[in-house]
Amino acid sequence: MLEDTSLRMTKQRQVxxxxxxxxxxxxxxxxxxxxxxxRLPNVSLGTVYRNLEILAESGVVQKIxxxxxxxxxxxxxxxxxxxxxxLCGRVDDAHIDTGVDLxxxxxxxxxxxxxxxxxxxIGICPGCRPKQ
Amino acid sequence: MLEDTSLRMTKQRQVxxxxxxxxxxxxxxxxxxxxxxxRLPNVSLGTVYRNLEILAESGVVQKIxxxxxxxxxxxxxxxxxxxxxxLCGRVDDAHIDTGVDLxxxxxxxxxxxxxxxxxxxIGICPGCRPKQ
DNA sequence: GTCGTTGCAAACGGTTTGCACCGTC
DNA sequence: GACGGTGCAAACCGTTTGCAACGAC
Numbered sequence: 080m081l082e083d084t085s086l087r088m089t090k091q092r093q094v095x096x097x098x099x100x101x102x103x104x105x106x107x108x109x110x111x112x113x114x115x116x117x118r119l120p121n122v123s124l125g126t127v128y129r130n131l132e133i134l135a136e137s138g139v140v141q142k143i144x145x146x147x148x149x150x151x152x153x154x155x156x157x158x159x160x161x162x163x164x165x166l167c168g169r170v171d172d173a174h175i176d177t178g179v180d181l182x183x184x185x186x187x188x189x190x191x192x193x194x195x196x197x198x199x200x201i202g203i204c205p206g207c208r209p210k211q
Numbered sequence: 212m213l214e215d216t217s218l219r220m221t222k223q224r225q226v227x228x229x230x231x232x233x234x235x236x237x238x239x240x241x242x243x244x245x246x247x248x249x250r251l252p253n254v255s256l257g258t259v260y261r262n263l264e265i266l267a268e269s270g271v272v273q274k275i276x277x278x279x280x281x282x283x284x285x286x287x288x289x290x291x292x293x294x295x296x297x298l299c300g301r302v303d304d305a306h307i308d309t310g311v312d313l314x315x316x317x318x319x320x321x322x323x324x325x326x327x328x329x330x331x332x333i334g335i336c337p338g339c340r341p342k343q
Numbered sequence: 344g345t346c347g348t349t350g351c352a353a354a355c356g357g358t359t360t361g362c363a364c365c366g367t368c
Numbered sequence: 369g370a371c372g373g374t375g376c377a378a379a380c381c382g383t384t385t386g387c388a389a390c391g392a393c
Contacts, residue, residue, distance in 0.1 A: 087347060087392060108383080123350045128383065130348090144278040146329065148358090149382065162323045175320040179311050182332065188307040191294045191334040197278065198330050200314065202323040219367060221373060240358080255375045260358065262373090280383090281357065 086137060094118050095130045099140055100154035105161070105170040107149040145170060145199055160197075164204035173200060218269060226250050227262045231272055232286035237293070237302040239281040277302060277331055292329075296336035305332055 086092070098114045099106065106114065112127045131152050135142040141153040145161055151170060160173040177198075186193045218224070230246045231238065238246065244259045263284050267274040273285040277293055283302060292305040309330075318325045 089348060089392070091349075121350075123352095125351075125384075126349060129385095132384095146276040162317070162321055164323070165326065171321070171323070173317060173321055175316055177309070177311060177313060177316060179309060181309060181330065184307055184309060185294070185305060185332045185334075189294055189303070189305055189332070190337045191296070191303070191332065192340060193332050193334040194297065195334075196330065196332045198313065198328065200317045200321070200323065200325050200328045202317075202325040202327075205322045208324060219372060221367070223374075253375075255377095257359075257376075258374060261360095264359095 091119060091122055091126050092130045095127060096134060096139065099152055105143060105151040105153050107151050111152065160199065162200045162202060164207055165201055166203055166207040169204050171204065223251060223254055223258050224262045227259060228266060228271065231284055237275060237283040237285050239283050243284065292331065294332045294334060296339055297333055298335055298339040301336050303336065
């Protein structure tokens, strides 16, 4: 819950972190800009980008580089997979256990040194299903 | 091996398709531009983008929207997973069988209608391993 | 007081698009 | 001959960066 000691904690950085941790959605930098601006009307978009990058680098939050044009951020750093709705673009957490060690399988069947993996499901969210 | 009938086959479109099918790498639009320009020096980047988009939409090639800033294209439309090297950015096919039906697991444990999934491994390719 | 951080605006990189001409069907 | 495709260049959009002022430590 506490941050790394080396991070200087400015008002902007703190609000960005609080806002990101307050939601379970996976906001884009632009979403975050809107959220933060409600509390700090003069914050700049550059500051939001810079801080999200710094927080992600120090492991306090997660940058999820899922399909689509925009990067998204996640206050939950536990590793977990994601669900993306093709219709509305919404991204949810997928709390699933595949029961297999995918990285071990990949390590055995390829000549790469496997560092990590990303598993993403594309589908239709419950909110969009009625529409289609 | 043959294309959909509805596609008008211009020289540019044909060369783009041939060049993409001739490689097993996963070129970006810019890579494709270079490859095509060797045979059609006056081709424009816009044409390459337009045709890759059209070919992907009609299912003749695959647009792989893997992590990173640039989109990549794949002449192999069979579904398969990918390996990305963090050091050089190279993308290879991962010919692996996970042995489990990931989409079925996701369907059972989430409230999304699952359409497809994407599995990507991040690691270090054999070419880069000696360097690090 | 130092030095990392901010707001601003301009730059950037990848991709898309408007337009007039061209070539396939 | 019609109409989709092309080359060109400008526009676009998400993101990054240079800079001078600012504020946390």
